[in-house]
Amino acid sequence: MTLLARIAAGCAMVFALGAAPAPAAEQTPYPIRPVRIVVPFGPGGIADITVRVVAEKLTEKLGQQFIIDNQPGAGGITAARAALQGAKDGYTLALLTNGTAISVPLFKKLPFNPVKDFAPVSSLGYFEFLFVTAAGSKYHSVQDVIAFAKASPGALNLGTINVGSSQNLSAELFKSMAGVDVTIIPYKTTPDLVIAATRGDVDVMIDSYASARAMMADRKLRAIAASGPTRSAVLPDLVTVDESGVKGFEVTSWNAIFAPAGTPPEVIGVLNKAITEVVAMPDVKRKLLDLGIEARASTPEELGDRLKADIAKWTAVIEKAGIERQ
Incomplete structure (x- = not known):
């Protein structure tokens, strides 16, 4: 190879290396700062105690403080607004409940749509x-x-x-x-x-x-x-309403963590995994069972389906009962 050819080949190699894509920047792990959970009830109630028990363990597991922000108000409206005002980055979360599903048909002008405005993360417990x-x-x-x-x-x-x-x-x-x-x-x-x-x-x-x-x-x-579909873990000898002859009767309340819609899927994945591990801890199960709550996580898909099903269920009950919308 002539000297000129060797120089040309070397230049081509340098150009090719320079044009190669730089390695992707490493993503910042989540979380790197405190996380706020907006709760639509005042301190001391079942939902508040449930989320505090879980938040304490999430703080230990993920290394950042999970802070409870109580924002009580009819229909969970105050809390939902507060949660949706935060950035869609996983640092502002919301506790939604079966009461959220009831709010959809109960309020004439609910200023948020729980199905569209929130992304399900995981359930915490059922009762x-x-x-x-x-x-x-x-x-x-x-x-x-x-x-x-x-x-x-x-x-x-x-x-x-x-x-x-x-x-x-x-x-x-x-x-x-x-x-x-x-x-x-x-x-x-x-x-x-x-x-x-x-x-x-x-x-x-x-x-x-x-x-x-x-x-x-x-x-x-x-x-x-x-009222549950099966006998309660806290009162296993107590029959259900369904067993008592009202076939198909079932009412189960739930508490769950949601994030504003648009929160990155990888963040929701981190939270779901951590919550699943936390609610499986024996001491967490014991504390919640003392309140009559079965600690149980879910996939985001399962939680989303539950929310939609409960909205449909309670819409039918409210309409049949003739309850005036608020």
């Missing part, structure tokens, strides 16, 4: 409601309740918290599926409802295990059925 009577009540089963309601239309009272709550709509669903005419009495707060049930002001109370636990332990209240 059912209990059908509870006063300890001295004549009702010992759901069938006792149905028999009296059919014999005396409108005479039996079901107590729940406020209209449009999961508990209240559970009563509407029971009324519809059992084919009975009962009077549903809403109370402003859970303590008011528990007192009413203890005194016998309502024949049956529908609320969570956590709300009834103390009075059940004092033998002032007695559970006759649970």
